[in-house]
Amino acid sequence: VPPDLLFSSIVTTDELLGATGDRAWLQAMLDAEAALARAGASVGAIPDEAANAIAGCCRAERFDPVELGRSARAGGNPVIPLVRALTDLVPMPFRDWVHFGATSQDILDTAAVLIARQGAAITAGYLTALAGSCADLAERHRRTIMIARTLLQPALPITFGLKAAQWLVAVTDSRIELEDAARRLPAQLGGAAGTLAALGDHGQEVAFRFAAELGLPVAVVPWHSNRLPTARFAGALALASGTAAKIADDVALLMQAEVGEAAEPAAPGRGGSSTLPHKRNPVGAAAVGAAARRALALTSVFYTALAGEHERSVSAWPAEWQSLSELIVLSGGAVARAADTLAGLEVDAGAMAVNVQRFGGWLVAERLSLGLAAHLGRAAARDSVTAAGRRAADPTIGALRAALLDDYSVAAAVPPADLETLLDPGGYLGSTDVLIDRALAYFRDPDGFP
Amino acid sequence: VPPDLLFSSIVTTDELLGATGDRAWLQAMLDAEAALARAGASVGAIPDEAANAIAGCCRAERFDPVELGRSARAGGNPVIPLVRALTDLVPMPFRDWVHFGATSQDILDTAAVLIARQGAAITAGYLTALAGSCADLAERHRRTIMIARTLLQPALPITFGLKAAQWLVAVTDSRIELEDAARRLPAQLGGAAGTLAALGDHGQEVAFRFAAELGLPVAVVPWHSNRLPTARFAGALALASGTAAKIADDVALLMQAEVGEAAEPAAPGRGGSSTLPHKRNPVGAAAVGAAARRALALTSVFYTALAGEHERSVSAWPAEWQSLSELIVLSGGAVARAADTLAGLEVDAGAMAVNVQRFGGWLVAERLSLGLAAHLGRAAARDSVTAAGRRAADPTIGALRAALLDDYSVAAAVPPADLETLLDPGGYLGSTDVLIDRALAYFRDPDGFP
Amino acid sequence: VPPDLLFSSIVTTDELLGATGDRAWLQAMLDAEAALARAGASVGAIPDEAANAIAGCCRAERFDPVELGRSARAGGNPVIPLVRALTDLVPMPFRDWVHFGATSQDILDTAAVLIARQGAAITAGYLTALAGSCADLAERHRRTIMIARTLLQPALPITFGLKAAQWLVAVTDSRIELEDAARRLPAQLGGAAGTLAALGDHGQEVAFRFAAELGLPVAVVPWHSNRLPTARFAGALALASGTAAKIADDVALLMQAEVGEAAEPAAPGRGGSSTLPHKRNPVGAAAVGAAARRALALTSVFYTALAGEHERSVSAWPAEWQSLSELIVLSGGAVARAADTLAGLEVDAGAMAVNVQRFGGWLVAERLSLGLAAHLGRAAARDSVTAAGRRAADPTIGALRAALLDDYSVAAAVPPADLETLLDPGGYLGSTDVLIDRALAYFRDPDGFP
Amino acid sequence: VPPDLLFSSIVTTDELLGATGDRAWLQAMLDAEAALARAGASVGAIPDEAANAIAGCCRAERFDPVELGRSARAGGNPVIPLVRALTDLVPMPFRDWVHFGATSQDILDTAAVLIARQGAAITAGYLTALAGSCADLAERHRRTIMIARTLLQPALPITFGLKAAQWLVAVTDSRIELEDAARRLPAQLGGAAGTLAALGDHGQEVAFRFAAELGLPVAVVPWHSNRLPTARFAGALALASGTAAKIADDVALLMQAEVGEAAEPAAPGRGGSSTLPHKRNPVGAAAVGAAARRALALTSVFYTALAGEHERSVSAWPAEWQSLSELIVLSGGAVARAADTLAGLEVDAGAMAVNVQRFGGWLVAERLSLGLAAHLGRAAARDSVTAAGRRAADPTIGALRAALLDDYSVAAAVPPADLETLLDPGGYLGSTDVLIDRALAYFRDPDGFP
DSSP: OOSOHHHHHHHSOHHHHHHHSHHHHHHHHHHHHHHHHHHHHHTTSSOHHHHHHHHHHOOGGGSOHHHHHHHHHHHSSTHHHHHHHHHHHSOGGGGGGTTTTOOHHHHHHHHHHHHHHHHHHHHHHHHHHHHHHHHHHHHHTTTOEEEEEETTEEEEEEEHHHHHHHHHHHHHHHHHHHHHHHHTOOBOOOGGGTSOGGGGGGHHHHHHHHHHHHTOOBOSSOOTTOOHHHHHHHHHHHHHHHHHHHHHHHHHHHHSTTTOSEEOOOOTTTTOOSSOTTOOOOHHHHHHHHHHHHHHHHHHHHHHTTSOOTTBOSSTTHHHHHHHHHHHHHHHHHHHHHHHHHHTOEEOHHHHHHHHHHTHHHHTHHHHHHHHHHHHOHHHHHHHHHHHHHHOSSSSHHHHHHHHHTSHHHHHHSOHHHHHHHTOGGGOOTTHHHHHHHHHHHHHOTTTOO | OOSOHHHHHHHSOHHHHHHHSHHHHHHHHHHHHHHHHHHHHHTTSSOHHHHHHHHHHOOGGGSOHHHHHHHHHHHTSTHHHHHHHHHHHSOGGGGGGTTTTOOHHHHHHHHHHHHHHHHHHHHHHHHHHHHHHHHHHHHHTTTOEEEEEETTEEEEEEEHHHHHHHHHHHHHHHHHHHHHHHHTOOBOOOGGGTSOGGGGGGHHHHHHHHHHHHTOOBOSSOOTTOOHHHHHHHHHHHHHHHHHHHHHHHHHHHHSTTTOSEEOOOOTTTTOOSSOTTOOOOHHHHHHHHHHHHHHHHHHHHHHTTSOOTTBOSSTTHHHHHHHHHHHHHHHHHHHHHHHHHHTOEEOHHHHHHHHHHTHHHHTHHHHHHHHHHHHOHHHHHHHHHHHHHHOSSSSHHHHHHHHHTSHHHHHHSOHHHHHHHTOGGGOOTTHHHHHHHHHHHHHOTTTOO | OOSOHHHHHHHSOHHHHHHHSHHHHHHHHHHHHHHHHHHHHHTTSSOHHHHHHHHHHOOGGGSOHHHHHHHHHHHTSTHHHHHHHHHHHSOGGGGGGTTTTOOHHHHHHHHHHHHHHHHHHHHHHHHHHHHHHHHHHHHHTTTOEEEEEETTEEEEEEEHHHHHHHHHHHHHHHHHHHHHHHHTOOBOOOGGGTSOGGGGGGHHHHHHHHHHHHTOOBOSSOOTTOOHHHHHHHHHHHHHHHHHHHHHHHHHHHHSTTTOSEEOOOOTTTTOOSSOTTSOOOHHHHHHHHHHHHHHHHHHHHHHTTSOOTTBOSSTTHHHHHHHHHHHHHHHHHHHHHHHHHHTOEEOHHHHHHHHHHTHHHHTHHHHHHHHHHHHOHHHHHHHHHHHHHHOSSSSHHHHHHHHHTSHHHHHHSOHHHHHHHTOGGGOOTTHHHHHHHHHHHHHOTTTOO | OOSOHHHHHHHSOHHHHHHHSHHHHHHHHHHHHHHHHHHHHHTTSSOHHHHHHHHHHOOGGGSOHHHHHHHHHHHTSTHHHHHHHHHHHSOGGGGGGTTTTOOHHHHHHHHHHHHHHHHHHHHHHHHHHHHHHHHHHHHHTTTOEEEEEETTEEEEEEEHHHHHHHHHHHHHHHHHHHHHHHHTOOBOOOGGGTSOGGGGGGHHHHHHHHHHHHTOOBOSSOOTTOOHHHHHHHHHHHHHHHHHHHHHHHHHHHHSTTTOSEEOOOOTTTTOOSSOTTOOOOHHHHHHHHHHHHHHHHHHHHHHTTSOOTTBOSSTTHHHHHHHHHHHHHHHHHHHHHHHHHHTOEEOHHHHHHHHHHTHHHHTHHHHHHHHHHHHOHHHHHHHHHHHHHHOSSSSHHHHHHHHHTSHHHHHHSOHHHHHHHTOGGGOOTTHHHHHHHHHHHHHOTTTOO
16 A cells, blocks of 8 residues: 555646556566567577567566565565566466566666656656746746845846746756756666676677667666666756746745735635635645655665665665656656646736835846946945935835935936936846847757857 | 555565555544544534534545545645545534634644654564564674674674674664654644634643644644654654664675675575575665665655744645655665564574684784783784784684794793683673673663663 | 865854864864773773873874874874874873774764764854744744744734744754753774773773763763764754754745845844845845755765664764764854844834735634624625635735625624724734743743643 | 864865865956956956956955955855955956956856866866776776676676776766766856846846856856756766765775775775774775765755745855865765775785685576576576575585586586586676777767767
């Protein structure tokens, strides 16, 4: 009885649970066994009929994962009982060729790679959807002025489009990284000690055919004791989940009632609490964050697994198996829920504008210092702005204007229209437009990006 | 479809999977709801009939965890749909009193505490079994001389009993720590913001009755935003799994063919590999280590959850839920498999003795330096031993004896019987016996220990 | 050349850097050597004159840490060259008694315990200061009404005093935990393999005297291969730093310009940015968070060190040394900066009141549902409130009042004074007062707490 | 007073400490300021004379890191006091142009990138040295037969050259990964909110020139809130340190007295213990492992920093600064000590051969099953081998031969010469030779590798 049906739907998708579940692993292991048989046959190491017979039995629905799981305990991995069960299914004359030339790790690692690539493909799809939403927001809100916040304090004006463009670049980076790490996961075939000894002179040829059957790259040498491929893949999933968490955290912060600049999509029952049904909670952001926190914790399993004993580690490698499923389920889940959240994000441009006015005095201070310098000299300009900032009744633009006009040197030297220009947050966006364009171009064609 | 039936049996027990599974969580949440109703009734906050009706419906088998799980997605936690479903079961006149005065976190945290205590009780049982095996080995092998190894090199003679006594103390410490951390997990009841406001003047009284109903301590104040209790509990599980891993790693190292001093129990199919059926693999140790590695990785989820936003965090708290189940399953599983491994451990005292002879020259060097000083003076004694160590053909005791006797100053000054005494590893065990006694005394009565 | 003078002042204190620096370690190791000599003399294992001579040389200023550091490389730990250097200082006739009966780990572990206890004492002092500030805020703001925020959304009214009381309990818990973990760190004396063999029959007696000399407890058995004491200590530091981070994060969130309910103390240059000098940044909170993040990451070094090989691990134990210093520096630093931040915290009760009014419609919804039930029945009351909440122009109390009065059933059935009472957030604080009292009582006398 | 002179030499190199120390950071920040001034001048944003004057002052030796460190506390980062100090050095008329257009994060992130690239270059050098040693061992021991060990048990014969070739591929992978991650670290220039607003229309142009001045790539958009570049870099360092730890662990295991197949280089004082001077300890492996353990723990700081608030995080970003230095120091240190260890590794081919004979009965079992099938049929062959394995007095080849010859069916059917061939571990190396060639080819030209 597994522990997580009650909670899993919150943090992930059925698609990911399916792609990493028992049946998926079972089929992946069987795909590896079938490919092994075919590869062996292609070089004459085993009879064609045996290969066909074996491959024909390699269908997950013919096996019972629960029973295999129980039997896995004695030997420490599920390939041992699986090979036994598969052998039992195969007609007698061909049984000797089942699993021929391979060791459990060959099958489990290759299955893990198949699972990982499938999980990566699904997650890359979610990342693409998430990037699409970011790109859409970047375009639509290219000129929606808002507060840029550093250390959670108002800094300068930006546009929401630029914030979305920032997300977009991170999401695109994550997708590229994940696809790259997935693409570099090689097939595993080395036999009991990485020498392919049971295959005699056919070793390398079988290894190439085996990989080709499965559409996987061939490693330079078997990687049973070199866990860089899986550690790098785990790192890429961590990047994806961290990126999803970044976006979710920003959304939750923007959703604060006191900020009110964005809201997760409203849907029946969505985001309600059991006692305050009218309140909109950042439940999507919460799910993303929860999944990402757990995913990041699991990442360390793969990095510490790099240091395994000799030709096969005692416990470092077995720690990878379920961790891989969970890491995919949680990282992919974080991305999926972020995509879902962003797809329906309600952006309140009016609230953004109100907040900009409310703290506009701070937002334009830097610009005023620079702009007044033309009229007053740099030092005097900076002093005037600092002094006005201190005198202003509040951080609004209006209060700053009033305080500046109280300063005789400013009132005398700066034409009113110039002052208004300098006080306009919308006029101090710097390279915002160019940067949004760059982000969109990168999203549309990362390779073509200079 | 959950991802782990194929692999879970390897690293944990059915008992732990059951105690942390959906049905267990469901019942724990329902136990909290029932206790809440009874506590409310006991102070007159809700009618007795309502409490009885509600409590009567709080049986897990009347709910569908899969459906609840799906419904949990919208609101972000399973209590929302559970309260809805429970309300539907309760007769109409009493429905308003379901979940009265509580918030989702009250129910989920209290359920988590019930799950945690149950998981801790099971794990403490495994720790007791493990300690029992350690104590048995400490007694039985009190005088079984073996090599003490530091940095994986022979250092001095110890006995296997002392090694087991060392394990015993660590296991006993871990059990005490775990039981203490579990005992201090309090009931959670604070209402939507920790003020118990919905319960009017009855708040504190209901909180006390609620805890009493469940046999749990009352927190100083509600701990919805103070996650020390769960973080401390996670830390205690980490100690338990780390201790299990320590023992398992030692066993795997002793099992090395070149060392051959211990072996995991032989059983049909146990520890075999798919290609080398005659080899005894440390499959128990592997399972312990794999479980412990994953458990330690998950621990960080709880420590980072200490810093959650305001009165209820966005994502730190939801990250705890499944992590708790997994941490229990994996830590407890590590201990269970360690207990199982140690219970049947085959100790080869003969092999230990052979290895002691083989590297005995190194093992007695310190003692020789000290012992020869009485005859030669300290400096000359040390020089003689060092020189003999360098001249000796190999690290055996025999070679060292021969080299020493080649040294005229030694041969002349040291009576042969004295030299033999100094060359006997069994005579250089220091406080071994006393330390074994202390460990056993601590195991038998930790509180009485001075 | 160490890497961190530029950055360390931001995240920690000179006191902690001093207590964990080279000189402190050197003196701690020398204290262990001196205690060893005295303990040996007290049982007659070494001459009194030797003990006096050795102890007289055990002063850190007589050694060069840089040179010892360089020499430590060859043997892998600094005790080897330190014993050599100490021996060179001791008059010739007594040199043989330097380090008598001990191994490097005895000295390093005992020194680590002395460093840890000193670091814990300093950190406990900071925790006490932090708790004092929390207690003061809890008293002073016992009735300062503010918004309770769950998932960063307004939930119910609380007082700032209750928030501070929540912090207070966590800080008090952390201090108790840390002092307990520090108190349980035992002296280490086992000799090369934990048998105290070099001390002959005196082993246990010397171990007791050694510990007594240093004011440390005696372990059940030497703990060279049982790292629970250090792992538990690391866990306690993690709790302290997580608690500090919790408070700091709350402060940073309250400081948001849009919330504006609290501010870190203003001081010359404090919290300014290089381009926006007028802005108040949460620099204290940032330092706390940065230190805590790094501390939590380091914690895992100690948990993974539980599983070390045999009688002394190859790399798990050496990984503890600098990690311990850093963990103390960072955890203690997090607490120190949190204490500093809270000591001068500017609380804006007026802003809290304004925010309460602004989102008061949400804050009183639960209470209205309960309170109107007396007049309308429970179902109708809830419907009226939900409907009014939806009709209300904004989340203010005023808008909710207007919307409720538009509802004929409410207007007809509820006396205006009753409605005003129900609409007052200050009237819905539940057990707030009692809980603050409980927190203060716990702070003042944790042991006396029922 | 920093805490680590006593211990740092053990785990790292002076070169890395220098490249990440205060002076290096100071110079890197000053290089960023100088490049900023020159970039501004190149587009006419600031006067050429100002740029020259500023750049002329950007020399680390003109600043006091300790004083800057103390001053950094108030504002939370060292750039604020550095800009102040730099401004004081610059002649009055040019002071306004110091730090023009930049924010603290621009300077700190760019400095971090310069530090990271320098650290990566040094570490890549160590990786190249390590790879060189691996390649040399792979060539030299191409035919040195040894036991392949899986789960620490003898599995099949391999050669030590193949083991070294396995290491070689992992090291080469790590170096490529690290250089790639370093190469992709971009310059940071965005101004206070990532819009380059202070630079007016020149923003993008200045950003390009700034990067070009420093030889760094330009990011798609400023990456102040997208921490993928640093997280990916941290991940690459984790891969490098994990790979170093893998090699070191293997060495420590081979060095076990009972195995005795390799030894760390002997040097005066090297690997001795304070009480057993004659013993060779794996001190290099210990240092590598200790450094790697700490490095891996720190990695999580960077992954969790991905989720920072809005345009600049409160504490996630500041947690990166010292962590970066430490991660470089420790990862690079792990690689350096691994390189050092492997460079002088003493390989005992004779001991390997003895161990192969000792457990040869197990090593050739698989081959015998396959080889006897030609004579007996597959099932009978397997049964004969299994039975002989059980009957054999010990795991030696001799005992297996004797047991097989006791089996009438074998003795009758298999010509003695054939049996000898099948019993020769050296004849069952499969693709070992080809795999070593592949590893060497990959090392020599990774890009050219198919």
